[in-house]
Amino acid sequence: MTEKIKTSAILGCFLGAALLVGACGDEAFSTAADFQATVTIRADESVYDFSGIGTYDMPDEVFDLAPVGTTPLYVEHAFDDEILEEVAQQMASRGFVRIDDEADTDGAAPTEPDVYLTVAMVAQIDWTYSGTYAFGDEAGMYVYYPEPSVPLSYSSDSIILTMVDRRITHDGETVVYEPVWTAGIHAALAYTTADTVLDGISQAFEQSPYLQAATGGAR
């Protein structure tokens, strides 16, 4: 009988400890708000001077971000206008001037912007921040995302803002730009309304105080 009591007590201790440990644990990410995150990556200060940016151009379209040569997943573009408007407002509030390098200004040569800013939505199951991606059609733009110092991955529906300096390109047959600034708003559309996306865009600029237009606009 004593042995049974002893065995029961020991088992009870184990189970009690297990329950106690279990009571302490919970899932760190469970609600929609937990999954909302904004990540920004900037070019190294020693390599690129953001104060040289004064003008920019931005396509009037939210691209699908998917590997070149593949069919993008279907993603909902219900808030494209609001997204593009929010980005334009944020850039304007920091003194950047939007110009269209294809605009015909009474026969004069088009003014080239300092940077291009594209807005895209991840149209694949998961996008790892690495590799070369195309924006637009055949006449579009290629961007090479270098391997970051930390692993970054984005689920579908994430919004990716990419800023490239037209003067920084990779050698090769095709002109490939390298981003000087990117912002990722994670899976914002997967859970809620445009507000979440717009808040994420606002947060991306807020945590990038170095994005401030230079008065001269020269690099």
Added chain:
Amino acid sequence: MTTFLQRILMTITLLLPCAALMAQQPETPPATAPESTPAPATEPTPATPEEIAATTPETPAATTPEETEPPPPSTEPVPAVEPQSDVAPALEPSTEPTPAEKPTTDKKDAPADKKDDSEEAAATPEKPKRSLFVVTWNLAAPLGTTRTFIDKFSFEGVGFEYRFQIRPDISVGLLFAWNTFEQEAAGTFNYGNVAVSGKRVRLFDAMPLCASFHYNVIREGKKVVPFVGLDVGTMFTSRVADFAWWYRKKTAWHFSFAPEIGLRLTKIAVPLYASVKFNYAVKSGDMPQQTILNFNLGIAWSR
């Protein structure tokens, strides 16, 4: 993703059968042993036939031929001296207690029987218990640079240790322990050229794998066995900054040591173990030194 909780529960689940098996190992010979063997040498019986006669004057059994022969003193059964056994001895030789006799002696001699059992065990050559198995629930407080990364007390930890006594007061062993720390925060966090805003969970795991040396201040066999010890070996550490869709991880192996002080309660149904241990892991690569104060509670089996 497998959480620490799931890992702990799985480990404990795997250990349960082992614990049950170890707990069920009888520490004394089986209860049937005395019945199948001659009367024990420790029976409190008179040493001589004269003494038997003196203590049982009305018992006919005391005068039977078998009884009058000088038997080995140590094999004389108790019932021969019991007043209630006046019927049974007439039926059977008094040297073999009958089932009918036993109940009559149970009430009166119950404590004596229990004592006899333990004395039997003492008389039986017992294997020395030189192995000690320890399973503990490890609570932990981060200190120093560990605290700068994460400053939340940890309730999630477990330790397994085996010790072998090389002397009654000294043991050497091997231990593996695991403590995990977790802390949540929200805001914007900078990692070089990367800035992340949102909910962040910081995780810190410390897993020492060490040789252990312990000195029992009071030797084994006492109810309370206080001890001091020192663990020397390695500690694997892992730091993770985890966001919903992004994480940063850094790991390292350290040289570590951990002085310990504690005690064991050995003479109770569940042998308890409690100790306080200061873990120090030296700097390794770009991972700074780690300091953790453990409060360990658990059970310890001697075998």
